Amino acid sequence: MNEDSQTAVIDGLGDRKMSRSNVDARMGGIEAAIAHYQENATPQLILLETASEGDEVLNELDRLAEVCDAGTNVLMMGEANDIALYRELIRRGVTEYLVGQIAPRQVLDAVTAIFEDPDAPPMGRSIAFMGSRGGSGSSSIAHNVAWHLGQEYGEEVSVIDLDVTFGTAALSFNLETQQTLEQALADPSRLDDQLLDRFLVEFDENVRLLASPSNLDAEESIMAGSLDSLLELVRRRSSFVVLDVPHRWAPWVQQVLLDADETVVVGVLDLSGLRDTKTLIDRLRKQRGPASPVHMVLNHHGAFKKTELSPKDFETATEVKPDAIIPHAPALFGTASNNGQMLGQVSGKHKSVDALIKLAQLVSGRQPQQKTKKGLLGQLGLKSRKKAKAI
Template sequence: MHAFCESPQILSTIEAVAADRRMARVHVKAVSGGIQAATEFFSEAPTPNLVLLEANQDYEELVQDLDRLAEVCDVGTKVILIGHINDIQMYRDLTRRGVSEYIVAPVGQIELIQALSDLFTSPANDPLGKSIAFIGAKGGVGSSTMAHNIGWSISTRQQQDVIISDFDVAFGTSGLDFNEDPPQTIADAIKAADRLDDQFLERLLTKCSERLSLLTAPAVLENTCDYDGEFFTHLMELLQNSAPYTVMDLPHIWSGWNKGLLLGADEIVITAVPDLANLRNVKNMLDLINQERHGDRPPRLIINQTGMQKRPEIKPKDFAAALDRDDFIEIPFDAATFGLAANNGQMISELSSGSKVAELFDNLAKDVTGRSEAPKVSKSLFAPLLGKLKKSK
């Protein structure tokens, strides 16, 4: 996309759009100057997929300038025009002349990203799956347990296809938590990065249930975790094309690829325990995320293991207040239930389906997916027919 802006406000908006995570695959160039500057530039250079123009002139002059630009535009180039006149007839005339979209200034970052998305969305393509990143404020706070239980809830309670991907290559616990020991793991994908495609990925996935698949970690120390970020970008594209929901179990390390996965996720869940080091780390994470992810929903905060006997802790409300937040999920310390589930390779809802913690997991699963109601599942093949018979009576 090449943008030609006549005002500092629009130029600033374009720069913010270019830095947005949703535009990571788009090459954006923004310069000062309007339609005449664009015409002069493209008379000696090929036009890109999209040209964005800001126009301040009156309608007659605008049409003349657009006609001159059309003479140097390549076939297939889309044009978005940001104007300062709010007139429906003008909009219709411009679209008839080949302008793809006309937006009335001022325009915000999210509004412009939505317009770009709508312009290049193809109804024939399957929608991209949603990615949900789970990360701990420190190691050992229970982030993986949260990721696995909530991923299980999405697949079981909401009947949605889910892939849980364990990115903690050296110390991941997804295989243990689901009582699976697959022969192939995410390490095999990393080793074969040059030939990783959807078919190869399918062979690496472990089927836990009809709707839940795992990409486990080998939990071996043969190699360090100094990986190429481009590989994980490609892997996430394949995962999101394979299932409606990808749960990312991120390790507590601060590498370039892990940071990229975190900031690129559609939803983020941070797990912490109520002590001072966790509070500091959560604040640092939130500051970074808020700075880098304009227009996204703020991360969910889970305060885990509260009420542990003989351990000094910050009260959950005070913990959240120190972060200028009033929304959080509190999970009380329950060594017996969580320990038994981990040792059995079970989820909390399998072990204690009616418990308060199982309900918390189900509610958070609804929240991160945006699905308030879980679909009803027939218990027998004859249930639909019996339902009709009851109605007829």
């Protein structure tokens, strides 16, 4: 494998989708692979690069097959753009053959396609929010984005409050529940769709909440062993799963931020906010890979106009353009919090609400819905004479 191909493989398989996989890149091509696997067990997948063409490639592949364990997948990269060779490689069991200069995304897509179950039900999009420090307003932004996702797409959105000691989601949505995240994680083997339905509390026709116990005695150790199975179950029933992640750096928190389809870091515009936001984004960007960028949201813009840093300062330091800048609006946020409402329910035309709608559209991974205004006849379910004749 030459250096360019090795870089493409390492970058492609460094994506967050492969975070639970072990990747080992070696130089030397098929000959080196044959020598290595004569003495070692073969992995689930071997990626090979070859400069050979025609029958020479097939002969090398036959020799490799002699040292491979049953069930090993082979993905090949080469220079020969030959359809007959491609068909013969596929006939002999090669999973995929990539031609020419390979990009990291090609490698990632080819590898994930091998292990994806085509019959598995679609999974909901997971979106994780975390503040770069306490008090950044990350939870409030997460809850409001969840509500806007429901309003925008009319599909089920599940909010999971992962702060087992100081979670605020139940207060934000003005909900009371005896069934919390702690009970849901206590015995994950019992969890199924029916039981999960009891834990998820309805806020409106779209949004469901799995609240935290907000209990100082709650054992955070339960998160490490049980959270994966819970999140998988929720993602199988909800179109969007919004994760309100506490400001901690435990291993389970890192894994949540790494596994999420979208990760959003919320910062505030002061010097320590800049330092912490840059530290967090740099780490996550390296772990998640170029195919899964980290989103940056700056909150409380304008709170301290004379002393605060500018969004441009954050963009320069992090090399990430802010995806949303939320104006400081204490009256709006305070009213919504006290009433157990979302910002859009208090004032739908506020600049903060507009920024949150755009953020929800961004992290949804979908195109914005085209909403057309109905006239009076349309609201009554009637057609004008002119339109009726055209139909």
